[in-house]
Amino acid sequence: MKHALKFLKRSVLVCMAAMAWMQAAHAVLPIQQWQQASGARVHLVEAHNIPMVDVQIDLDAGSRRDPINKPGLAALAAGQMASGIRAQAGGTGPYAQALDENQLGEAWADLGANFGASASGDRLSFSLRSLSEADLLDKAARLAARQMAHPAYPQAVWLRDRDKMAAALRESLTRPGTVAQNRFAEAVYGGHPYGWRSTPESLQRIGVTDLQRWHAQVLRPCRAVVSVVGDVTREQADGLVTRLLALWPQGRCEALPAVTEVQALPAAQDIRVPFDSAQAHVLMGQPGYKRDDPDFFALMLGNHILGGGGFTSRLTAQVREQRGLSYSVYSYFSPALHAGAFTVGLQTRPDQAAQALAVARQVVRDFVAQGPTEAELQAAKDNLIGGFALRIDSNRKLLDNVASIAWNRLPLDYLDRWPEQMASVSVDDVRRAFARVLQPDRMVTVVVGGKP
Amino acid sequence: MKPRLLHAMALGAALLAPLSWAQVQAVAAPDRPAPVAQTTYTYTLSNGMPLWVRPDRRAPTAVHMVWVRVGSMDEVDGTSGVAHVLEHMMFKGTAKLAPGEFSRRVAALGGRENAFTSKDYTGYFQQIPASRLEDVMQLEADRLVGNRWSDTEFAKELEVVKEERRMRTEDNPRALLHEVLSATALSASPYRRPIVGWMSDLGAMTPQDARDFYKRWYTPANAVVVVAGDVDPEQVRQLADKHYGQLPVQAVPERKPQTEPAQKGLRRVELKAPAEQSYVALAWKVPRLASMGLTSEHGDALALTVLAAVLDGYSGARLDKALAQGDKRLADSVGADNGLMGRGPQFFVLDGVPAKGRSPEALEAALRAQVKKVADEGVTEAELQRVKTQWVASEVYKLDSVFNQARELGVAWALGMPPDSGAQVIARLRQVTAAQVQAVAKKYFGDDELTVAILRPQALPAQPQARRAVPGARH
Numbered sequence: 001m002k003h004a005l006k007f008l009k010r011s012v013l014v015c016m017a018a019m020a021w022m023q024a025a026h027a028v029l030p031i032q033q034w035q036q037a038s039g040a041r042v043h044l045v046e047a048h049n050i051p052m053v054d055v056q057i058d059l060d061a062g063s064r065r066d067p068i069n070k071p072g073l074a075a076l077a078a079g080q081m082a083s084g085i086r087a088q089a090g091g092t093g094p095y096a097q098a099l100d101e102n103q104l105g106e107a108w109a110d111l112g113a114n115f116g117a118s119a120s121g122d123r124l125s126f127s128l129r130s131l132s133e134a135d136l137l138d139k140a141a142r143l144a145a146r147q148m149a150h151p152a153y154p155q156a157v158w159l160r161d162r163d164k165m166a167a168a169l170r171e172s173l174t175r176p177g178t179v180a181q182n183r184f185a186e187a188v189y190g191g192h193p194y195g196w197r198s199t200p201e202s203l204q205r206i207g208v209t210d211l212q213r214w215h216a217q218v219l220r221p222c223r224a225v226v227s228v229v230g231d232v233t234r235e236q237a238d239g240l241v242t243r244l245l246a247l248w249p250q251g252r253c254e255a256l257p258a259v260t261e262v263q264a265l266p267a268a269q270d271i272r273v274p275f276d277s278a279q280a281h282v283l284m285g286q287p288g289y290k291r292d293d294p295d296f297f298a299l300m301l302g303n304h305i306l307g308g309g310g311f312t313s314r315l316t317a318q319v320r321e322q323r324g325l326s327y328s329v330y331s332y333f334s335p336a337l338h339a340g341a342f343t344v345g346l347q348t349r350p351d352q353a354a355q356a357l358a359v360a361r362q363v364v365r366d367f368v369a370q371g372p373t374e375a376e377l378q379a380a381k382d383n384l385i386g387g388f389a390l391r392i393d394s395n396r397k398l399l400d401n402v403a404s405i406a407w408n409r410l411p412l413d414y415l416d417r418w419p420e421q422m423a424s425v426s427v428d429d430v431r432r433a434f435a436r437v438l439q440p441d442r443m444v445t446v447v448v449g450g451k452p
Numbered sequence: 453m454k455p456r457l458l459h460a461m462a463l464g465a466a467l468l469a470p471l472s473w474a475q476v477q478a479v480a481a482p483d484r485p486a487p488v489a490q491t492t493y494t495y496t497l498s499n500g501m502p503l504w505v506r507p508d509r510r511a512p513t514a515v516h517m518v519w520v521r522v523g524s525m526d527e528v529d530g531t532s533g534v535a536h537v538l539e540h541m542m543f544k545g546t547a548k549l550a551p552g553e554f555s556r557r558v559a560a561l562g563g564r565e566n567a568f569t570s571k572d573y574t575g576y577f578q579q580i581p582a583s584r585l586e587d588v589m590q591l592e593a594d595r596l597v598g599n600r601w602s603d604t605e606f607a608k609e610l611e612v613v614k615e616e617r618r619m620r621t622e623d624n625p626r627a628l629l630h631e632v633l634s635a636t637a638l639s640a641s642p643y644r645r646p647i648v649g650w651m652s653d654l655g656a657m658t659p660q661d662a663r664d665f666y667k668r669w670y671t672p673a674n675a676v677v678v679v680a681g682d683v684d685p686e687q688v689r690q691l692a693d694k695h696y697g698q699l700p701v702q703a704v705p706e707r708k709p710q711t712e713p714a715q716k717g718l719r720r721v722e723l724k725a726p727a728e729q730s731y732v733a734l735a736w737k738v739p740r741l742a743s744m745g746l747t748s749e750h751g752d753a754l755a756l757t758v759l760a761a762v763l764d765g766y767s768g769a770r771l772d773k774a775l776a777q778g779d780k781r782l783a784d785s786v787g788a789d790n791g792l793m794g795r796g797p798q799f800f801v802l803d804g805v806p807a808k809g810r811s812p813e814a815l816e817a818a819l820r821a822q823v824k825k826v827a828d829e830g831v832t833e834a835e836l837q838r839v840k841t842q843w844v845a846s847e848v849y850k851l852d853s854v855f856n857q858a859r860e861l862g863v864a865w866a867l868g869m870p871p872d873s874g875a876q877v878i879a880r881l882r883q884v885t886a887a888q889v890q891a892v893a894k895k896y897f898g899d900d901e902l903t904v905a906i907l908r909p910q911a912l913p914a915q916p917q918a919r920r921a922v923p924g925a926r927h
Contacts, residue, residue, distance in 0.1 A: 049510050050852060052848055052849060101777075102768030102777075104767075105767030105769075106838060108766070108767065109765075109767070109838045109839075109841065110838055112841045112845025131845055156778075156779070160778070160781065163807075164784045167728065170728045170729075171728040174726050175624075275912075278622035278623045279615065310559075310564070311552065312555055317552070323608065324607075324611030326612070327612050328619065347615065347618070347619050349614075349618065379556070379560060382559070383559040383560065384562075385562070386562020387563060387564065387580070389511055389513045390564060390580075390581075392511065393511035393512075393513040393854065394511075394852045394854070395852045
């Protein structure tokens, strides 16, 4: 009783704390935003305490745009950009000559900088981390520009890496967790590209010309969404971005073709895969919601209570704390340009799989039917709002947030208003949003390695 | 709990934190970036417990950790894994708190928390708004000396730990291989046992085993408080003295040396497990950096770390270039690692996945040939400079994470090193010469102190579903 009272008082104060954050609005995260003549959109947060800079460049060229018979193309072509760069015709400066994969690796190591290219379902992303010392940063930007614009895509390296990846994929299929994830993605996403996976066979269909053709299409400054965090002024950041994109082909940016939406599941699907392993892997879920869902905050808060909040979530309490059935048990949404999966996952001794699944399923059913209690809602708000500063207390975390604001075209004061938005969610908001988004009687269930 | 003080602090955070942050962010770029203060303030509390504080005022958050100098190496045969089981039980209550209440309190403070166990130490941490430091200190001090739970709670949590072992080790052939490798390379040293414990020992573990271990090792005399973030060191000292400095202290038990006898002959071990690919690991016993003292053994330990970086420290380094590239490559992946620091014996490890159609024995010979090449021909100044440049940059990058700064301090204390040992080690590594690298490549890579472990992949028994192409993709 005493505790309850204390909790209540504290929550009121947390809300007040949120208001104060809000009033100090632009002090929390001053984002500067502008557009370059090329069309590139730039977002900057200056942070001068550490002499380093982080840059992320995002493009609408993720794997959702892969050709249907070449799954993984964007991720593979992005990865192969580290395989060397071709000579720059008429180029001058330190990196004008061709570099093979090893020379390229040495060049980055000599700068003490890191550069990478990757593709997720939605985005093709480049990331650069460098010291901010002017000479080093300038060289890093020039080398990154060359690597993005002029990858050599040597045939021998691609064929070698393709073999290695096929072997690694075969190896991964000897693990129950990988098998479960693949079956789950296939069933939840149906024919949507979010569910496509590379296989040893599909890799064989991708040649160097595919990589080159992909590369010729994707880099356009007018599609670039650039986020910069670190020890640079606005003027320096603008110059940095200009250098990074200088070698990209200029071109018009007509609207890209629409990508089909993830379809709702018509019926429940129960998939059992026999597997001889020490643990059964259990996954349950369905398509979730899109990042622009108006109930974003209610769904995030609700999932924190259901299975996202670590030791204090309902799933952890029921499956792990009360019954000792699993080390790891969780739920999460994957909101993106399309409705990414809602996923519940756990691993347990094979003979306990049915019991653990039944418990997890009941927890989800109850939560969707009844929503959280007032006490649970308040505890989740205390944690999320009270701990808001932990979301933005390093350059790395700032970069993630700024890139998300830039990519999702969120308002520049999004983070300033975040605590207030979270504070305004009610029990009814959560219940209504979960009832709309989740259908427990039409979920996919995958059990790999379960035994009766 | 002291709700009044707590409320006052919550308001303080609301009004002050964003302003102070604004000041930080609004500072115009100076001509030369002001270096982040890296000073560590060290104190001894009233009862002798050490406190290390690293201020980093960039954001209104802090990390609070307690490190206990006890890990799996302090266990005895028959109760392997008890250090880690106890770490789990530390969340199961005290005289004042019900099971799980610790986590609920930390969550209510806006905090994130967890714990970890290694061979050398056990650590507990909370990441919190800086204004909540006293609350988590109070919670952590309470369980450091007052951990208490029922046999029923223990029985449930033991099942959780067995699931953890199944997840991390039983279904992971390469993890199993490393478990077998340690158990083969070492005989007297307690480092031979897995941190999570043998399954049979977990099965036989009693609540009393965990309680005895707690009683024996958990005392302020065997622990340090580490705080990093937006804090005033003197204020932290006062809070720590209030909550930790008054705790009762007991003597830390004597630790037996359990010195590993010199190995006098090659050891080989094989493991059959369900897999597609083979895997081979070679582990040589090498000196460790036991202190910052300037001994020849310490010099060798540092030079071995430089050797590992030259072999595998960057994209395009020696091992990958020589063994994992080209039409006739022997490996799909290769690696090199030097242990350097720890309370027990350290190893220099070379490992790799043989390419299709290549044998682990061929890869083993080729990995050794790469070290021999360094022994015969040395390394280039360019290679040496390259790995040092990376370390210098990484010293700057690591300042971005308050958590990692605190962790580095905790490790240093647990291993008996000074608070600035991270920077000192980098400085010493930068002084290592090409001749020293060549000398250790000649000295430590014979047969006699080597253990080789090879994974022999076995087909999965009758599981056609697992072998067919992943159906998620298009055909």
